[in-house]
Amino acid sequence: MNSNNNLFPVFLKIRQLKTLIVGGGNVALEKLNALLKNDPRANIVLVGREISEDIRARVNGIDTISLHQRAFLPSDLHSGIQLLILATNNRDLNAVIYGMARAKGILTNVADTPDLCDFYLGSTVTKGNLKIGISTNGQSPTFAKRFREVLEDILPDETNELVNNLNRIRNSLKVSFSEKVRILNDKTKELVSK
Ligand SMILES: C[C@@]1(CC(=O)O)C2=NC(=C\c3[nH]c(c(CCC(=O)O)c3CC(=O)O)Cc3[nH]c(c(CC(=O)O)c3CCC(=O)O)/C=C3\N/C(=C\2)[C@@H](CCC(=O)O)[C@]3(C)CC(=O)O)/[C@H]1CCC(=O)O
Numbered sequence: 001m002n003s004n005n006n007l008f009p010v011f012l013k014i015r016q017l018k019t020l021i022v023g024g025g026n027v028a029l030e031k032l033n034a035l036l037k038n039d040p041r042a043n044i045v046l047v048g049r050e051i052s053e054d055i056r057a058r059v060n061g062i063d064t065i066s067l068h069q070r071a072f073l074p075s076d077l078h079s080g081i082q083l084l085i086l087a088t089n090n091r092d093l094n095a096v097i098y099g100m101a102r103a104k105g106i107l108t109n110v111a112d113t114p115d116l117c118d119f120y121l122g123s124t125v126t127k128g129n130l131k132i133g134i135s136t137n138g139q140s141p142t143f144a145k146r147f148r149e150v151l152e153d154i155l156p157d158e159t160n161e162l163v164n165n166l167n168r169i170r171n172s173l174k175v176s177f178s179e180k181v182r183i184l185n186d187k188t189k190e191l192v193s194k
């Protein structure tokens with residue numbers, strides 16, 4: 001086990017948080033796509049001195065996203081931003097904005113500087129209600145991507161059905177909490193017995 005791997009994964013409800021992306025190039029598009037892949041109605045503000053045609057096309061018709069073509073302003077951090085992704089091509093600027101955000105308690109990702117990230121984006125696998133997040137602790141995004149592809153391939157389509165069936169059983173059990181835990185564990189024992 002790598003004792004330096006201290007990342008704690010959480011699954012954020014990004015439509016009820018406000019995310020600011022600064023930058024309007026390829027990396028901004030990659031991070032925007034990562035958010036939208038998981039929630040097509042994520043609440044996002046994007047500020048970029050230039051904003052690519054690809055970004056404009058991607059957000060076309062999505063009313064939870066607003067684009068602002070201009071340079072970043074400190075006041076961009078004043079309107080209830082909770083998550084910040086810095087994707088400009090100016091490392092010094094990214095570091096300055098990171099400092100401002102930190103002072104305000106805004107969780108920040110500086111895409112090209114892992115040392116200045118409060119959180120990393122992960123590769124994500126979704127099978128209905130099942131969501132798996134993958135990180136390599138910043139060491140190899142390529143590995144994370146390939147491992148996502150492996151998991152997408154091997155997880156059967158029935159996975160979501162299984163989760164939903166267990167949810168139905170969970171909701172129908174009118175017994176004590178400890179009895180419920182015992183029954184659910186008992187019913188799922190054979191899933192892990194091999
Ligand atoms: C998982 C994923 C999520 C997403 O973004 O959606 C993601 N990067 C993805 C792809 C990808 N990114 C890069 C390549 C090119 C090959 C390579 O470099 O490996 C590829 C692969 C490809 O595109 O094929 C380049 C790159 N990435 C970072 C740096 C800077 C550095 O490391 O210093 C550089 C070099 C820039 C340069 O050289 O200029 C940094 C980060 N990228 C992370 C996440 C975070 C760590 C995640 C972890 O812990 O594993 C972290 C630390 C911060 C962050 O961005 O959150 C997504 C896969 C989605 C999917 O397909 O499932």
Ligand SMILES: NC(=O)c1ccc[n+]([C@@H]2O[C@H](COP(=O)([O-])OP(=O)(O)OC[C@H]3O[C@@H](n4cnc5c(N)ncnc54)[C@H](O)[C@@H]3O)[C@@H](O)[C@H]2O)c1
Nearest residue numbers: 023024025026027028048049050071072087088089111112
């Ligand atoms: N994390 C990753 O996955 C990853 C991958 C590749 C590259 N990078 C690094 O990320 C950085 C961005 O890469 P890119 O390909 O998106 O670059 P890019 O040149 O395509 O885009 C940079 C964007 O930042 C904007 N910008 C610059 N100054 C600004 C300001 N003051 N206010 C608002 N917007 C401003 C520009 O207008 C442009 O839209 C580079 O430094 C690159 O080395 C990171």
